[in-house]
Amino acid sequence: MRYVYSFDHKHRRPPMEHKDLLGGKGANLAEMSSVLKLPVPPGFTVTTDACRAYMESGWPSDIDDEIARHVAELEATMGRSLGDANDPLLVSVRSGARISMPGMMDTVLNLGLNDKSVKGLAKVTGSKRFAYDSYRRFIAMYANVVMGADADAFEARLADARSATGAATDADIPADALVSLCTDYKKLAKEQTGKAFPQDPYKQLRGAIEAVFASWNGARAVAYRVRENIEHTLGTAVNVQTMVFGNRDERSGTGVGFTRNASTGENKPYGDFLVNAQGEDVVAGIRNTQNLDDMKEVFPEVYDELLDIFVRLERHYTDMCDTEFTIEQGKLWMLQTRIGKRTGVAALKMAVDMTKGTGKGADRWKITREEALQRVTADHLDAVLHPQFDTSGEVVATGLGASPGAAVGAVYFNADDAADAADRGEEVILVRNETSPEDVHGMMVAEGILTVRGGLVSHAAVVARGWGTPAVVGAEAIKIDGKQFTVGSVTVREGDVISLDGSTGEVVVGAMHTADAEPPEEFEILLGWADKVRKGKLAVRANADSGDDAANARRLGAEGIGLCRTEHMFLAPDRLPVVRRMILADTEEEEAAALDELRTVQQADFEEVLEAMDGLPVTIRLLDPPLHEFLPSVEELKIKQASGGLSDQERRELAAAEAWSEHNPMLGTRGVRLGVIKPGLYAMQVRALLDAAAALRKRKKHPIVEIMIPLTVTREELALARSWVQTEVDSALKGMKNKPDITIGTMIETPRAAVRADEIAEAADFFSFGTNDLTQLTFGFSRDDVESRMMPAYLDQGLLKRNPFDTIDQTGVGDLVRLGVERGRSTKKKLKMGVCGEHGGDPESIDLFYRAGLDYVSCSPYRVPIARLSAAQAVIRNR
């Protein structure tokens, strides 16, 4: 196996297609060297194969010869030798994985310096100071990175040298002092590591390469990969490259440049540079950088050359590129390029702009609309959809980002106080240990919601997402104590202002400034293209529970509602007492009266939703959660009983709450099971729905109603539930002209339903995969319980590659989805199928759903644009 390639090696395919082997940086260096013939300091890449071999069984035995051969070539090309006493070759050794992991792995610069070659460097540069400054930097870096010495000790000696010589900055330390500092450093390295600093440049090289390999499994790098979902087995390549010096003199410099503006997307080069400096000085921000435009004055020729290179890079990569360059004594060297990262706004603008064409004559290039669609990510869209903080503040706690967007307001600790403050015109953040239906009136008026406990499907999270209210849940560092909370040493009292970021889960004390969400015009253009691509292939609906949500979803491009959770209609403060009356009813008459009252209000709710989605399908899920969710907590009532006593009403509520309480409510009497135990409930809901549809038909509207039975496990169960619905439908539509369009289907959200989809399909007009519950049951993970404690440990240790609640588990849950589709369609070839779990808004999951053959995905209204884009990308990707 070959482990080393020089940058100008003639690969059979363009090197940029060999990122797996050469890493991103190495591939792009080779692309610039061998294809574009740009001025790149010569060098070679040690491949990721070598790194993987190293991780498997240590330093590969045959690699030394290969490296030596490439060093010899490099020396021949440059006419300089490693360690030479007259004009030494110096190299940098840098990591470069397939996926960029900025700052996570180790780098060694100025390699090749030793007691002999430092003199050669002094000679050719005419600067002893420069040579020994480079040497002392190299020794410190090498001792730390390769030999494992403590960097602080070297910093301390440097500080000593500064004070001993009265130097204000490192640059003021005289050359002789640097010479003795080098001697000092070598001793220190020996003291700290027990080994001598190696004078042999070949030993230095091997040490540096090995250190980079080893840094792949360093704690920082591993943590980064976990966070970014990068596979641990990839390994890194190592790039060994001739050093050039931007800090040689005033004719030298270094900079970073973007071929377009990465912030705004404007088609104008953009960047920073520094005269007489090295790359790290730009990054470190020690000196104030100059704008790239200023280079026109400082280095006019180099500036023209650079801009010409920018044009060639863009044309070659057909995208905006990000570059690092160095000017050594008037000569421009390109050190790195890659496709540039960009903001959401910029990504949208660039994608659309590039379809219009750039450059002149033979240099003109453009991308297709489909390519443009692939240039934009979900994060890009997300960034332009939600208000974001545009300043940063001190984060005092981080919870789970449960509902995106930024919120600022005065904290209140219960729903009543929050509602009162909102009445007074305050902007309010509701802070609770966790929320329950009793808090809903406070949640409704809040700008943001913060809870101490609970996961991404906790009451607070689900309700907040439904309303598009920013929310952070499970911020466990926060301790609520009456009308204040503490977190570490910080205390926040009622009325104090905090800021929440519902995307990142960050909580900041004080008011942060938020930028309003105002998507740029390219947003609609791109989504229009996306819709054309996915038309007839994968539809996008929204999960919405109210007329407002539905209208909002429609505005964002939803082609219907995939999930309308009727229970949310039960939680409004005016409904809850009626729901409780229904549960507490002693007689059938009382129960019927309460159901009748609910029917009237539900009918109004349904009318709003159906009207907002007029002419588009609306899937209404019959009541799903266990009834005890509508009752007060057993624990609280029992505590009250023990401490003071209960009113008659509370005593009845306690009895009911105890009767309906369950050890594992997720696996208890919910969904269609509730229907079996209390069939009047479903009949009431269906009647309300049909009355709503009929009322709309009278107003010449076109409601399309899909009635959905939740949590089915057997065909018989669905057939029974279907018969209740059908009875109501038959009686309601009897003799009606212009009947509304009504179908009856089920959720596929238990593993059994997926496995027995063939039987269940016999009683269903459609399927909707509920991948939240399906994931919970397939893994045996209660989202509420595992998300805060277990999931972080599992992701950290690589036991799970992804949080399966964010991105569908492709091989486990995904297998069951595929099985469900296949078996369902074996019974009814044209069975309509969709997904309404939160995965419906996740790009990778959408790809799986498209491949599995679903007809639509449904997600929260704010994810609809992302789903539209992802659906189009899935169609393109799987052509």
Add this chain to the structure above:
Amino acid sequence: MRYVYSFDHKHRRPPMEHKDLLGGKGANLAEMSSVLKLPVPPGFTVTTDACRAYMESGWPSDIDDEIARHVAELEATMGRSLGDANDPLLVSVRSGARISMPGMMDTVLNLGLNDKSVKGLAKVTGSKRFAYDSYRRFIAMYANVVMGADADAFEARLADARSATGAATDADIPADALVSLCTDYKKLAKEQTGKAFPQDPYKQLRGAIEAVFASWNGARAVAYRVRENIEHTLGTAVNVQTMVFGNRDERSGTGVGFTRNASTGENKPYGDFLVNAQGEDVVAGIRNTQNLDDMKEVFPEVYDELLDIFVRLERHYTDMCDTEFTIEQGKLWMLQTRIGKRTGVAALKMAVDMTKGTGKGADRWKITREEALQRVTADHLDAVLHPQFDTSGEVVATGLGASPGAAVGAVYFNADDAADAADRGEEVILVRNETSPEDVHGMMVAEGILTVRGGLVSHAAVVARGWGTPAVVGAEAIKIDGKQFTVGSVTVREGDVISLDGSTGEVVVGAMHTADAEPPEEFEILLGWADKVRKGKLAVRANADSGDDAANARRLGAEGIGLCRTEHMFLAPDRLPVVRRMILADTEEEEAAALDELRTVQQADFEEVLEAMDGLPVTIRLLDPPLHEFLPSVEELKIKQASGGLSDQERRELAAAEAWSEHNPMLGTRGVRLGVIKPGLYAMQVRALLDAAAALRKRKKHPIVEIMIPLTVTREELALARSWVQTEVDSALKGMKNKPDITIGTMIETPRAAVRADEIAEAADFFSFGTNDLTQLTFGFSRDDVESRMMPAYLDQGLLKRNPFDTIDQTGVGDLVRLGVERGRSTKKKLKMGVCGEHGGDPESIDLFYRAGLDYVSCSPYRVPIARLSAAQAVIRNR
């Protein structure tokens, strides 16, 4: 399609193989008529096809002609005609499904009587009284069964007739009064139903047949089928048979006879008969019957003929038969035969006896040992294994039979009181709302355990089954109030005696007498044969958590332990405080000290278990349940806090219990997840186990240890857990001679593990399917929550055919088991696989496991004999 067959029709195969078509009774009547040529009153069978056609789309149009043809044949054979005024043919019309449903469906006797033919009957019998008595019975029966009149009204008129004529019994009513009663009855039928009682015998016949068909879907019959797991689609056949009269005179009679003793199994005919009576008189128990032996005196010739028929029947059916017969004026008629039901003791004895041969000379017959094995059911074995009540008492409440056996004792309402009473020598029943680890010392001394709440996997149920202590759980009718409970109007105080049946779930006030379990000698003989059949095909292990359990299991034939739940070792009263210390530990030292203490006691536990199973494999499952199960209840502590205040220790316990509490503990931090969060726990357990194994090796024992990781969902998770175990194993066994035999495997108990079994197999030496949890997750059923409330409703309404926790769901969960086996073996062809859910002791589930290719089943010790038999039956059945 042909719908009617006469009893003497020449079927191509023996009629007894046509039970699907002819029903059980019809097939056996045909067998006796056409094959055995026994004296059977002629008749014909209307098939189950006709019934199914009737259920589908009403009375089949072409059936009338077919029936008429068969009636004509019958008339020709008998030389009598339906409705004839001189010597009328009378017939009975009886249901007969494939599976006997005694008393569940309708019957009409004396059909063919009308105002004309009743006179003919009077003429030929010479008894007007007899004829009109038969007629009044027929009118009442027909009006009720076919026409839908109320039976009580007819009874009232009969009572009037008795009092009007001063008759003591019906038999004393004079003939003339019966004549007017018949007139009266016809009027009454018209009044009640609006239709006239039909005089046309053909109309009567069609009405009766249709009524029998309709009774298949009567409420009683449906409920019976649900209870007995009989499919609703089978339908019933209808047998139309010439009436013979055992109540004609003193030379007539009727009886039931068994070819052997159904109670004891003794090879001696057994039965009852009555002179001058009809079959219903025997069944109704109005008159005292005579023993079959007495028939020798009363009807010596008939007796010899009957005994000869018994011999022929047994030889023909090669089994004990149950018969009904009638003697009309000295002539014997066989009305019915079938394989006779029998007690457990009798089943065992007969099965073994019959392999030895019965009868003489050419009549000699016997069955093979394999046939003998198939003659015995799990219920038969169960009956001889557990002490049973041999008297009956008034059942005041019924819960779930959670742990079989009968128990009698004085009730105590908390563990301390129970333990004190046991110390005083009382036999104790512990009664609790539900039990927790804190009750264990009371549970240990109890003869039986009764709880108000909880399902079959509640703490009480699991612990009781483990110990073989009879238990009834979830007896929700019982209300505990301090030191007494009430159920309905009954109050039971501390110290009062009650009796529990842990098989049926029945609770009786007062002491019932229990028969001790003393299996007959045939028990061991049959199980020995079973073991030979299943050897090398399907092994049987036990779930056992202590040395005593293990020894007991081994005595009952277990070939190892398939599941040793180490958490039960944590629950003993001396362990629990240490476990809590471990959980509450503030420092690593405290935690380590507590773990060390636990290690010592666990080692002793393991030694006992391994020693009891010396030389046989023992699967030890590492800690599985969530830690909060070892802590006191949050609710109770909070109530205490609100009402009085907590001690420091309690405050710490509350904080820990809150920290570890979960919304859905079944889906939370348990199994290997616990290991990931608290790795010290698993290391401690493995060390204790290895030390135990090493100690046994020193004593020349041969421990075979299988270490099992619970609740795995990913390969990575199992690989990590395996690495902890392997580290301990490597360090413990280093340098040891005579190493114990140790393998490492996992439970397959989540749907994901089944679906990804191929990957998981890479890190496993064996699989054990945990079908309890797999069922919970596949259905989304929390057994604790759904078993008492939802399951009865689901079974009643036919939404589930079986309780999937009793018998594995063949198509859903079973599919996942098959998939898991297949995928696991695709990675490791010889991967050892077993099952350790409670399905491991259920015959039908064992059949599925055998077909799926498992190597062993594991069940509670008391089910081991049943599993041995069922495994052999599965092997034979699937040859």
